[in-house]
Amino acid sequence: MGRPKTIETTDLLAIARAVFRRHGPTATTRDVAKAAGITQAVLYQRFKSKDALFIAALTQSAPSLAALSAIDAAKHTPQSYLAVFAARTKDHFRTAMPSILTHAAHPKYGKEMMGQIHRHNRAGEIAAMLVLRLQAWQQAGLVRPLELRVFAHAFIHALHSMAMVELLSGDDEFYVTDAKEMKDFVGMFWHGLQPDQSARKNSRPRR
Numbered sequence: 001m002g003r004p005k006t007i008e009t010t011d012l013l014a015i016a017r018a019v020f021r022r023h024g025p026t027a028t029t030r031d032v033a034k035a036a037g038i039t040q041a042v043l044y045q046r047f048k049s050k051d052a053l054f055i056a057a058l059t060q061s062a063p064s065l066a067a068l069s070a071i072d073a074a075k076h077t078p079q080s081y082l083a084v085f086a087a088r089t090k091d092h093f094r095t096a097m098p099s100i101l102t103h104a105a106h107p108k109y110g111k112e113m114m115g116q117i118h119r120h121n122r123a124g125e126i127a128a129m130l131v132l133r134l135q136a137w138q139q140a141g142l143v144r145p146l147e148l149r150v151f152a153h154a155f156i157h158a159l160h161s162m163a164m165v166e167l168l169s170g171d172d173e174f175y176v177t178d179a180k181e182m183k184d185f186v187g188m189f190w191h192g193l194q195p196d197q198s199a200r201k202n203s204r205p206r207r
Helices: 009-026 029-034 040-048 050-059 078-104 113-121 121-137 146-169 179-193 198-203
Strands: none
Touching: 009 029, 009 040, 009 050, 029 040, 029 050, 029 146, 040 050, 050 078, 050 113, 078 146, 078 179, 113 121, 121 146, 146 179, 179 198
């Protein structure tokens, strides 16, 4: 009898993720084991339950936020920065969305699963990044005084909803990641940030 097939855990999780995304939470450990070419016994040596495998598979490859942190604010006006930030944030959510939707369909969906979803879409981290940038602009007088966290959450929630609509539409032509094409979207939000010109003029230091 031949030796049982071995598989790296990262490869196993990638296969499990594909199976769960294709078939949803109703996919069985037998389905995953068959796709991976291993026995269920080998699978259970790595993961003690189907739920443990399900959560690990769908959160192991949470998208990186490097594309957002790499934006050089010094090369942009606030509006152009927001357009790039918006395009990349929406792209991030589209990448994360299949796992998010699969999590949301889990029959045990509740507080624990909601926590997994929030950790995967990383919306809180994205909001914190944006708030820091807004604070710098506010201190420089480039945006008006307002509740920055409220603005950041509204901005990001709109992008999250846009990503979901695009993904569910199945229309790739509707998939926009070009910062230029985010101009109108950013423009609507910019009206809430744009500083009052007379206030800016009066706040300038006298020579």
